[in-house]
Amino acid sequence: MKASVIMSTYNAEEWLEKVIWGFSVQTDTDFEIIIADDGSGPKTKELLEKLRKEIDIPIIHVWQEDAGFQKSQILNKAILASNSDYLIFTDGDCIPRKDFISVHLNYREKGYFLSGGYFMLPMNVSMAITKHDIVEQNCFNTKWLIEKGLKKSFKTAKLNSSGFWSRFFNFITPTKATWNGHNASGWKEDLLFINGFNQEMQYGGQDRELGERLVNKGLKSKQIRYSAIVIHLDHARGYVNEETWRKNFAIRENTRKNKVVKTAIGIDSNLK
Numbered sequence: 001m002k003a004s005v006i007m008s009t010y011n012a013e014e015w016l017e018k019v020i021w022g023f024s025v026q027t028d029t030d031f032e033i034i035i036a037d038d039g040s041g042p043k044t045k046e047l048l049e050k051l052r053k054e055i056d057i058p059i060i061h062v063w064q065e066d067a068g069f070q071k072s073q074i075l076n077k078a079i080l081a082s083n084s085d086y087l088i089f090t091d092g093d094c095i096p097r098k099d100f101i102s103v104h105l106n107y108r109e110k111g112y113f114l115s116g117g118y119f120m121l122p123m124n125v126s127m128a129i130t131k132h133d134i135v136e137q138n139c140f141n142t143k144w145l146i147e148k149g150l151k152k153s154f155k156t157a158k159l160n161s162s163g164f165w166s167r168f169f170n171f172i173t174p175t176k177a178t179w180n181g182h183n184a185s186g187w188k189e190d191l192l193f194i195n196g197f198n199q200e201m202q203y204g205g206q207d208r209e210l211g212e213r214l215v216n217k218g219l220k221s222k223q224i225r226y227s228a229i230v231i232h233l234d235h236a237r238g239y240v241n242e243e244t245w246r247k248n249f250a251i252r253e254n255t256r257k258n259k260v261v262k263t264a265i266g267i268d269s270n271l272k
Helices: 013-024 040-054 071-081 100-107 123-128 131-137 144-147 154-160 162-172 188-193 205-219 240-258
Strands: 005-007 030-036 058-062 086-091 094-096 112-115 182-188 218-221 230-232
Touching: 005 013, 005 071, 005 100, 013 030, 013 040, 013 094, 013 100, 013 131, 013 205, 030 040, 030 071, 040 058, 071 188, 086 094, 086 100, 086 188, 112 205, 144 154, 182 188, 182 205, 188 205, 205 218, 205 240
Parallel strands: 005 030, 005 086, 030 058, 112 218
Antiparallel strands: 086 182, 094 230, 112 182
C-alpha cells in the first residue's frame, strides 16, 4: 500500500460522506483511509459501515470518547493505526480532486514534507454538491461552481491548475510551505521520530507546530498548494477560543526558540 490518508472528523456525517466519495474516485487507489474520529456519535460509525460496502478503498475507524477538542490525540492514534510508510493528512470537510493522491505520491521525497492548501466554499455551494457532482468532478469546475452561487474571483484559477502552470504557481506563491492539517503529507518514520502531534494543544496552530518540529529535525518542505487540490466545505467553528490560542502560541514560540524536535506529550502517550 503506497499511502494512508488520515482525516479528522467530529459529528459531520454529511460532509464526511462527500469527502470519502472524493477519495473513492482517485486516479491512484493504492491507499487506505483512516478516520480520526474525535468522539462522534453512532451515526458516523453507521455511515462508515455503509460506505465500506460501496467503495473499494479500505476504511479504518479510529475513535475516542468525546472529551472536548482533542484532535491532536486522535491524529496520533490514527498514525499508530496506519499500515503504510507514507501518510497524507486532510480533514473530513475537504473534498479532494481526483488526482490528489497521485500528486502527493509524485512529489514525496525523503527529507521533505509536502504542504498543500484548500479552496474555501460558502455554505450554499457546499450544500449543493452531490455524489454525482463529486464523481463527475463538477465541484472542481469553475463554471459549475459559479452557477451554484460562488462569487467570481481570481482564486478559482487554482481549481483547474495543472502541469506547468501549477508548478509555476507553486514556485511564485508568497505563501510559506508549512504543515497544513487539511492538506499535508510526510513519512511515517519522521512523524514517529518527533513523537507526532503535541497533545497539549487544542484548536489553533497544532498542525503548524508539528511542521516546525519537522523542520527542527532537519526536514525541508515542498509547496504543492496549486497541485494537490481540495475544496473546503463550510461549517461553524464553535471550538475556537482566545485562551487556547494564547496557550498554543506560547507552545509554538518555545518550539521555535528552543528548536524542539520531540514533543513531551505525543504519540508515545497512546502506547499500551
